[in-house]
Each structure stands twice: as C-alpha cells, then as structure tokens.
Amino acid sequence: MTILDTIFSLIDMRSFSNLWYWIALAVTWSSASHWVLGVPFDMVLRARRKGGQAAQDLVTLTRVNVGRLLMIGRDAGIVLAVVVSFFLTVLVVLGFVYGIEFAQAIALILVPLALVGLLSLRAAARLEPALAAGAAPEAVASALTHHRIAVQAVGVVAITATAMWGMLMNFRLSSFL
Numbered sequence: 001m002t003i004l005d006t007i008f009s010l011i012d013m014r015s016f017s018n019l020w021y022w023i024a025l026a027v028t029w030s031s032a033s034h035w036v037l038g039v040p041f042d043m044v045l046r047a048r049r050k051g052g053q054a055a056q057d058l059v060t061l062t063r064v065n066v067g068r069l070l071m072i073g074r075d076a077g078i079v080l081a082v083v084v085s086f087f088l089t090v091l092v093v094l095g096f097v098y099g100i101e102f103a104q105a106i107a108l109i110l111v112p113l114a115l116v117g118l119l120s121l122r123a124a125a126r127l128e129p130a131l132a133a134g135a136a137p138e139a140v141a142s143a144l145t146h147h148r149i150a151v152q153a154v155g156v157v158a159i160t161a162t163a164m165w166g167m168l169m170n171f172r173l174s175s176f177l
Helices: 003-010 019-034 041-050 052-097 101-132 137-173
Strands: none
Touching: 019 041, 019 101, 019 137, 041 052, 041 137, 052 101, 052 137, 101 137
C-alpha cells in the first residue's frame, strides 16, 4: 500500500459520507459566527456586561478590524472578486455539472462563506463612519450582533442545504434512488 493509497483511504473523496467533512462544516460555521468582523463574540458580550475598559477594547478592536477589511477591499477588491468568482465557478461547474462529489462538498462550504465575506465588507463599510466619529460601545456591539445574526442565518441555510444535498448523494450512491 503506497502513501497515496493511505492518504486517500484516510480522506475519503466521497465527502458526504465522511465524518471529517461534517466536522469541518460544523467548525467552519461555528468559527464564522463566533468571529464577527474579526472580533470574538464573547468580547461583545463582555463589553455589554461589564462596560468600561472591556467596552473600549471592543471599539478599538472593531476599529482595527474594520480598517483592515476595508483596506483589503479597497486595495485588492477587484482582483479578489475576479479570483474568488473564478475559483467558485470552477468548483460549482466541476461539482454540479460534472458530478465530482468532492467539488460539490467544497462548493457547499465556500459559496456561502463568500456571501459572508460580502456581508462582512458591507457591515465594515457601514461601521467605518460611526467608528471614525467615536461611536458608543453599545452601538458597536449592536452592529456586531446584527451582523452575527445575518452570518448565522446564512450558516443555517447553508448547513440545511448541505445536509439535504449530502443525504441525496448518499441515497443515490447506496442505490435507494
């Protein structure tokens, strides 16, 4: 048995029947909803609960991350949009036109994450003027909470769609359909 056979037996390319894929999907969406614009959500909760220095830390970290996201969007936005669109299109075509299950699995994770990226850029653009004007910590916490709810909604839809598609693929491969 070669090393390549060992790797492919460990990482089954039939993704929807692989436990590691579902663990990766859960970790991906858990992380996406915890790190809101690069700010850990427990920091938002702590700032609301304690105020004071925790609230100022929240505003500072949000200002840094909003600036970073918007700088990336402004400096490399067009290039990133083209590269990401090309890559996602290749995955979708390989997966859903040519029937490659691994590409389907990756596309079902990355396409919704791309939407989360766009939502994050939009939320950062909305927060930037308020942060520059010295926004109140409660307003920042509220904006981050609203963004988190949007990310979680995308995640719920994505996980549901992935689970349905995965069950369909597993049924199809097991000759039930």
